[in-house]
Amino acid sequence: MSTAAEVVLEVRDLTREFDGVTVLDKFSFTLRKGEVLGLLGANGAGKTTAMNMLLGLTTPSSGSITVFGKDLAKHRIEILKRVNFSSAYTALPGNLYVWQNLAVFARIYGVPNAKKKIDELLELLEIGDLRKRVTGQLSAGESTRLNLCKAMLNDPDLLLLDEPTASLDPDIADKVRKVIQRVQKERGIAILYTSHNMKDIEEVCSHLIFLHKGKVVAEGTPEDIVAKSQQSTLEDVFIKIARTGDIEE
Amino acid sequence: MNFRIISALVMRYIFLYTRTPMRLVELVFWPMVDLLIWGYLTIYIKENTTGAFPAMISFLLGAMILWDVVFRAQQGVAVSFLEDVWTRNLLNIFVAPVRISEYLTATFAVGILRICVTVVIMCVVALLLYQFNVLVIGWPLMPFLANLLISGWALGMISTALILRWGQAAESLAWAVPFFIQPISAVFYPVGSIRPVWLQNVALAMPTTHVFEGMREVMQKGTFNWQSFSNACLLNLVFMAIAGWIFMSMLSLTKKRGLLTKFATQ
Ligand SMILES: Nc1ncnc2c1ncn2[C@@H]1O[C@H](COP(=O)(O)OP(=O)(O)O)[C@@H](O)[C@H]1O
Ligand SMILES: [Mg+2]
Numbered sequence: 001m002s003t004a005a006e007v008v009l010e011v012r013d014l015t016r017e018f019d020g021v022t023v024l025d026k027f028s029f030t031l032r033k034g035e036v037l038g039l040l041g042a043n044g045a046g047k048t049t050a051m052n053m054l055l056g057l058t059t060p061s062s063g064s065i066t067v068f069g070k071d072l073a074k075h076r077i078e079i080l081k082r083v084n085f086s087s088a089y090t091a092l093p094g095n096l097y098v099w100q101n102l103a104v105f106a107r108i109y110g111v112p113n114a115k116k117k118i119d120e121l122l123e124l125l126e127i128g129d130l131r132k133r134v135t136g137q138l139s140a141g142e143s144t145r146l147n148l149c150k151a152m153l154n155d156p157d158l159l160l161l162d163e164p165t166a167s168l169d170p171d172i173a174d175k176v177r178k179v180i181q182r183v184q185k186e187r188g189i190a191i192l193y194t195s196h197n198m199k200d201i202e203e204v205c206s207h208l209i210f211l212h213k214g215k216v217v218a219e220g221t222p223e224d225i226v227a228k229s230q231q232s233t234l235e236d237v238f239i240k241i242a243r244t245g246d247i248e249e
Numbered sequence: 250m251n252f253r254i255i256s257a258l259v260m261r262y263i264f265l266y267t268r269t270p271m272r273l274v275e276l277v278f279w280p281m282v283d284l285l286i287w288g289y290l291t292i293y294i295k296e297n298t299t300g301a302f303p304a305m306i307s308f309l310l311g312a313m314i315l316w317d318v319v320f321r322a323q324q325g326v327a328v329s330f331l332e333d334v335w336t337r338n339l340l341n342i343f344v345a346p347v348r349i350s351e352y353l354t355a356t357f358a359v360g361i362l363r364i365c366v367t368v369v370i371m372c373v374v375a376l377l378l379y380q381f382n383v384l385v386i387g388w389p390l391m392p393f394l395a396n397l398l399i400s401g402w403a404l405g406m407i408s409t410a411l412i413l414r415w416g417q418a419a420e421s422l423a424w425a426v427p428f429f430i431q432p433i434s435a436v437f438y439p440v441g442s443i444r445p446v447w448l449q450n451v452a453l454a455m456p457t458t459h460v461f462e463g464m465r466e467v468m469q470k471g472t473f474n475w476q477s478f479s480n481a482c483l484l485n486l487v488f489m490a491i492a493g494w495i496f497m498s499m500l501s502l503t504k505k506r507g508l509l510t511k512f513a514t515q
Contacts, residue, residue, distance in 0.1 A: 109346070110254075
């Protein structure tokens with residue numbers, strides 16, 4: 001990635017404590033236009049906490065978050081117009097039709113030509129035939145893809161994805177990855193991505209950060225990290241860090 | 250405030266109510282039960298007493314319908330919020346560029362819509378079954394009705410704040426919020442009937458009390474009491490400010506504790 005690219009997200013010394021326990025410790029990184037940053041780490045490493053702070057859902061204990069050059073705490077609404085989020089753990093209201101849910105969010109985000117945009121996104125994620133289905137009756141894979149449709153409605157410049165492929169079968173996970181990659185390449189958006197699926201990470205991410213108990217233990221391209229840790233695969237690196245808390249012996 | 254965003258949020262509730270007609274049952278069922286019970290009781294008392302008293306007592310029906318406005322407005326706000334909690338949609342809304350003021354305004358609008366449905370049905374039934382026409386009370390009722398709506402919104406914000414603070418465990422408490430002030434709101438009886446006497450002062454601090462006192466005067470004497478009306482407006486302003494402040498404090502506390510995402514995804 002060219003370092004001259006526009007900085008989308010700048011995080012400095014982001015720290016969060018819960019009941020005296022530091023869950024994220026002086027976390028700093030820079031995300032530029034066109035980059036896909038993978039956030040890795042065992043369960044409880046602090047990934048979701050970091051994302052929630054980046055979305056303004058959880059207040060940081062200290063540190064600063066700057067998005068599109070603006071302070072998140074002060075310009076949250078303005079920033080959120082150009083950001084979107086999807087996670088396997090949220091859902092769209094189950095009692096509405098798929099098209100109704102997307103229509104509501106298209107209107108919230110002020111999407112021009114909403115109907116056309118919705119149709120395009122549904123086709124892109126290969127769920128065009130679900131338009132008139134009741135959202136609550138979708139399978140996990142279908143509903144994850146619907147969440148991604150919602151997350152792309154406003155053509156975000158920054159996309160935060162918290163385990164977007166959790167609960168997907170390998171086939172659908174592969175399709176979702178391809179879509180994310182395609183959209184990312186076409187529009188050059190910046191993505192922050194967490195996943196426990198190493199294949200996701202290797203295929204989609206240009207940079208990685210490994211977190212362990214809230215601390216950064218490794219950082220770099222997937223190849224660099226594998227080489228540095230003297231392991232053969234990223235999966236081995238993950239296991240090593242999860243067990244020893246370090247990348248090297 | 251952005252009207253497009255508010256209308257989008259309201260659209261979601263309209264979709265919801267048209268998609269699941271069972272939701273409409275709730276808007277009709279309880280008010281009907283109330284109306285029947287109070288109506289029959291009124292008839293019974295009327296037929297077993299003599300003098301001027303019975304005419305007055307038929308206003309019980311009116312009071313009942315009007316208290317329902319408070320309750321429906323409160324529910325409109327609380328249910329709209331709970332709907333987002335139940336459907337795990339809260340995070341989608343909170344990561345969208347939706348201001349809290351826009352979100353709350355949308356829940357207020359839903360409150361109005363729910364009330365329109367309920368009040369129209371109740372008025373028609375009251376007219377058909379008991380020949381009680383709420384509209385004979387006429388236009389002076391409207392400003393009071395508007396005040397009840399606002400009190401309902403304020404109570405709704407407090408209910409929502411309770412849920413934000415204590416999670417879904419506080420749901421049943423949230424339903425009960427309007428009933429904390431009902432006994433001292435002089436809905437069915439004048440403030441003077443409230444005992445012990447010091448409690449009357451507390452009652453007078455409620456906007457709803459002035460509304461119901463004022464409405465009784467409209468019904469009985471046909472005069473519009475500007476004092477009651479302006480007291481109600483003023484106290485409603487204070488109520489809205491306090492409720493809004495409680496809501497914002499609870500929201501900020503929830504974010505500080507990192508709990509917004511917790512109970513939104515459970
Ligand atoms: N609201 C909260 N209150 C107390 N502890 C929390 C809260 N949210 C998260 N934690 C703790 O923070 C740690 C990191 O959690 P999380 O960010 O969800 O991890 P990850 O997403 O990497 O699996 C965990 O130990 C979790 O228990
Ligand atoms: Mg997580």
